[in-house]
Amino acid sequence: MNVAITKMSSKGQVVIPTEMRAGINEGDKLLIIQNEGQLIMKKASKLDSNLKEDLEFAKKTGEAWKRIEEGKGIRMDFDDFIDEMKKW
Numbered sequence: 001m002n003v004a005i006t007k008m009s010s011k012g013q014v015v016i017p018t019e020m021r022a023g024i025n026e027g028d029k030l031l032i033i034q035n036e037g038q039l040i041m042k043k044a045s046k047l048d049s050n051l052k053e054d055l056e057f058a059k060k061t062g063e064a065w066k067r068i069e070e071g072k073g074i075r076m077d078f079d080d081f082i083d084e085m086k087k088w
Contacts, residue, residue, distance in 0.1 A: 003085060016041075035062040 004017040029044035035058040042054055
């Protein structure tokens with residue numbers, strides 16, 4: 001899994017970092033799911049077989065954020081987080 005940081009322009013445009021653009025071409029449609037402050041992006045052409053899994057992931061992500069907001073999460077610095085994500 002890759003993790004990157006980007007920002008939105010004053011026109012609402014968001015740059016997808018270079019290292020995450022593999023397989024995405026100019027003009028491709030992207031699905032964006034918003035779930036309680038979280039955004040999940042996926043190529044629209046791959047929706048047919050994985051949409052149910054993506055929606056379930058969005059639900060679980062929302063539930064995880066709710067637990068974090070309730071103080072039930074674990075805090076760690078960025079480097080430790082990246083190291084933990086690489087284990088997945």
